[in-house]
Amino acid sequence: MVSFMSPAADTPDATPPSPGRRGRGRPRKTADERDDGNRRQDLLRAAARLFRLKGFAATSTRDIAAAAGMRSGSPFYHFENKVALLAAVMQEGMERALVRQQAAMDAASAAARAQGRTLSARECLRVLVRNQFDLLLGPESDFIPVMLYEWRSLSDAQRSEVTRLKDVYELVWAPVLHALHASGEMAGDPGVARLLLFGALNWSAQWYDPARVGQGGYSLDELADIALQLFLKPPS
Amino acid sequence: MVSFMSPAADTPDATPPSPGRRGRGRPRKTADERDDGNRRQDLLRAAARLFRLKGFAATSTRDIAAAAGMRSGSPFYHFENKVALLAAVMQEGMERALVRQQAAMDAASAAARAQGRTLSARECLRVLVRNQFDLLLGPESDFIPVMLYEWRSLSDAQRSEVTRLKDVYELVWAPVLHALHASGEMAGDPGVARLLLFGALNWSAQWYDPARVGQGGYSLDELADIALQLFLKPPS
DNA sequence: CCTACCGATCGGTAGG
DNA sequence: CCTACCGATCGGTAGG
Secondary structure, eight states: OOOOSOTTSOOOOSSOOOTTOOSSSSOOOOHHHHHSTHHHHHHHHHHHHHHHHHOSTTSOHHHHHHHTTOOTTTHHHHSSSHHHHHHHHHHHHHHHHHHHHHHHHHHHHHHHHHTTOOOOHHHHHHHHHHHHHHHHHSTTOSHHHHHHHHGGGSOHHHHHHHHHHHHHHHHTHHHHHHHHHHTTSSOSOHHHHHHHHHHHHHTHHHHOOGGGTTTTOOOHHHHHHHHHHHHSOOOO | OOOOSOTTSOOOOSSOOOTTOOSSSSOOOOHHHHHSTHHHHHHHHHHHHHHHHHOSTTSOHHHHHHHTTOOTTTHHHHSSSHHHHHHHHHHHHHHHHHHHHHHHHHHHHHHHHHTTOOOOHHHHHHHHHHHHHHHHHSTTOSHHHHHHHHGGGSOHHHHHHHHHHHHHHHHTHHHHHHHHHHTTSSOSOHHHHHHHHHHHHHTHHHHOOGGGTTTTOOOHHHHHHHHHHHHSOOOO
């Protein structure tokens, strides 16, 4: 890219605003869109996508602004600085994850209760694993991978807030894994087993291709089944 | 950091060379050190450490130069550009990994042969897993994590060369996993099982702390044992 | 391998 | 949220 401007001046933005252009430009915003937090949400979504794709350090705030249909300075109206935007992506991701994990467990529990029984530890694990694959690989799945792979860029204070949310998330897993260990369905120290299991699941963000589900690729349901077969011993 | 120089001029380097200083400066190099590829190796080691610690995009070539005891322009005498340095770290890491994996397998095979027997698939997996923990977490273990977590920064050509080496590395695992699957010691499609297993192992680079081995932390041997317990069914 | 430097980009800001 | 801009840093290079 060659700049024809004097070296002292920035190229103002990728596409300078030509007052006379018609249509085709940034879409006119209705009052609705402008009022609520849509613009902030747009920024978060764009940032999550780019941070996942290129990494935090390799993504410029200009890239994010452009992806959200803004000019280069505008993200700083919504976020104090670049790393605050990253922290917001992670917190948003973890809060969504917590909500969806709780909803998945509640739904499965209710279904079992309707049959007059309770969930086995094995069934709980299946629900948790399936839900985690969805968080990692399903639609709107940029937030969690960013949290997993970019936390070193946070400040200490931001990191401990994200860690707190992550601990709450993992709290649901602990009793399930302990029960499976106690019944002999899962071997190895449960603390280490949890870390190895999370590794197996989280790594899928690096290789899974949702586009291949039809052509020889496994669905998220099949993936969860395979993971459970691999990690659990046959019930006795 | 405040610069007192005119804005047109860079601060030449962190510590400008004062001709009169004695001792304490960059160590005088002997002819030996200057002749062979030591300086290039120093750069690779420094780059691996910093890329692992801060990530590729967040590490400047100046950081790397300083860590190797050079001035800011000198890395480009050894490497064409920054990403070529990253590619060299990864190739070096993969080549070492291949050598060490082969050596570990050969040593285990020889030991078994001395007892007049051959290795079981289970024993092979134990050797491979233990060796991978060493590559990821042992001494000089910066190269492989960089390869695992920074490959998106490579050009397509560089990426396919690293992928080729990685495929050779994984080629050793395939027959072992197939044998374990055939004997019923490992469940789930072997292709997916391999990805899940690698995930479990590779993720350890994110949480394992070698300093805690004495105080409640597991050694690499213990870790390998736990992983095998977790992933394999009892032998029949 | 160092010196001295360039052009580009980047995070961020004042003022509207 | 845009305009116009600043100061700093960064990858990289010519010449020795």
